[in-house]
Amino acid sequence: MRRYWRIFQEFFRTCFVEELEYRSEFLGNLLSSFFGVGIAVLTVQIFFYQTNQLGGWAYADVLILLGIFNTLQGAIDFALRPNMSRLLEHVRKGTLDYILTKPVDSMFYVSFRHLVFWRLIDILLGVGLIIYGLVQKHYIPSLADILMFSVSLFSSLVLIYSLWMMLMTTSFWVIRIDDLSFIFYSFFETTRFPIGMYRGWLRILLTYVLPAAFITNTPAVALLGKWNGVTTLLSIGIAGLFLWLSRRFWRYALRSYTSASS
Template structure:
């Protein structure tokens, strides 16, 4: 308990520092917010073009896909805010030898490389994404129960954990490979498929996007919890993959550190 409180306070300080740093360049902050609004507008315009040709995509209506798109936008904000500026630096830490300094700090090294450099402005992606989720639900005119909300909260957290686990696994490979930047481009390309429900994809591709690169866990299952499409099997898959990803990522990080010889040796 004391350790959890200690890390909670440390995380709070990191977030506070991120806000202070962002407010030093307010014009840059508002420019990024404008970029976020423009990006979401283009996504909605693209979605509207699709639905001008059909009434449903993969069995999902326009309003239901709006909910899914909102979840995608929120997760994309987390990538920009936490994952890319932090875990994305692992490669640089190893190349420049700054990982040696991190390992000497009285804090868990994985925690430090995961949350030290938080960007504040992508919070707009998260808030606008969740706002789009609320708008989509209201447009459907369906009654949302407490059970639906609890399932959504659980599966959204599972999506965040899964996303973190995938990114951590990819970047930890830099302990053995000099260049892993191409993996981030591959991740980004695959992540883009989460803009649409996994039911759009067929056959082996659908299986791959559910179990290998779990796009379904990231957006489809959380959205399904709100729009009434979730079943027990999907929920179990979502939670199981999230637990598996975070455990594997943790063990992979520990193994990488055991094989790390430092920049000075």
């Protein structure tokens, strides 16, 4: 584990140096992130012009949920999304051979080799939105709330990574993966709002089939002091299960890979 942490630090340093070559883009990306968060908050306000609750959640609660969503989206765009298209190119061109011959786990390498640092702005804005929502609600989380929130948020990150990695792995068979990326982001967008606002079969699907309810709703509930130990353990178990499945799927895909030299 310590070895891989050092490797990740090297990835971090290398990508940071690369991005320093394009400093003029930082301001534009910063303004873009602020604009995106502003539009999201405005959308929530429009909903609450017509109602006092959204899926059983008050305005401040939805702001916290939106902050968690933005934090997770920033993490996706920081580490996972920039590696998606590169894996597809590696498989197409046969350059995955160079990765497989390196003395490092190939799944780790293709997941975290390229990082987009300006996306960390989205994470900071998400944290700021969470704090703003707590101020609006006049609620100060206890240490137990923060602990449960941290565990739930980490589980959400592992779950997102596992689902995203499984999607990336389909590039061994799927030539064009853009449509699959759209499907994943469409699924992820459903976590922007409370699961309670969905009705019928869609709510059942997002709760019991696709674990969308555990991605943003569980951390938000935990931070608001409404956490449940069983639910938190369940979120850890689901994240661990999908991580194991993504690992198994990756190994299966490697057995199907036809390298450039074979």
